[in-house]
Amino acid sequence: MTRPFLTAQWKHLVMLNFPVEPGLLASRVPGGTELDAWGGTTYASLVGFRFLDTRVLGLPIPFHRDFDEINLRFYVRRRGPEGWRRGVVFVREVVPKAAIAAIARWVYNEQYVACRTSSEILLPTGTDAGRVAYRWKSDGKWLAIGAEFSGVPALLEAGSEEEFITEHYWGYAVQRDGGTVEYQVEHPSWRVWPGSSAVVEGDCAGFYGPDFAETFAAKPSSVFVAEGSDVIVRQGVRL
Secondary structure, three states: OOOEEEEEEEEEEEEEEEEEOHHHHHHHOOOOOEEOOEOOEEEEEEEEEEEEEEEEOOEEOOOOOOEEEEEEEEEEEEEEOOEEEEEEEEEEEEEOOHHHHHHHHHHHOOOEEEOEEEEEEEOOEOOEOEEEEEEEEEOOEEEEEEEEEOOOOEEOOOOOHHHHHHOOOEEEEEOOOOOEEEEEEEOOOOEEEEEEEEEEEOOHHHHHOHHHHHHHHOOOOEEEEEEEEEEEEEOOEEO
16 A cells, blocks of 8 residues: 555535446546446546645645645546456546646646636535535636535445445546556545536536537436545555
């Protein structure tokens, strides 16, 4: 097991999930991995959340500890010594700080970009619904994802779509020379709220690429909000 590279809290995660054709993602699958599916369906997810108390190699970085991230990701797996390692691959990740984006590109070759962001987090109280939204500005225009939800969060049901989406504990990134880096992500199982409605605003197809135009023309097939927790992202290893 490699040493921790980053520790933080990931909180108030909104997850909008879209069925996609496997061929759409085939060219993006890192070497040594294969697409992962749930119930025979391949998914891509728009995810927004709060990074809190972020530390790199155990050290806090002034003015870079608390921030929003929005990403588009899909799901892969790789056979490890202990069995299948279920992981995520990021198409593009948004953060508000150029230094954060630069570090992630340098260490993992992840597809980070720096954009102005904002977030709105309103948790449910009694009979009043909650709302979580994440926004980012690109080429002078705002984009946003979000969800409304109510009630109390529940533990994940074994074999559920929510479990599949949230419980991928590895990350995979294609490197500049075509190789693959694998890194482990540790966190406890999250409690989730089912979303009652989803928000996708702005030209997401333009931001993530024309390949995803058909994906974002449809509504997400599911939406939920996860409480989140402390996380550890370990240093990567080349496959």
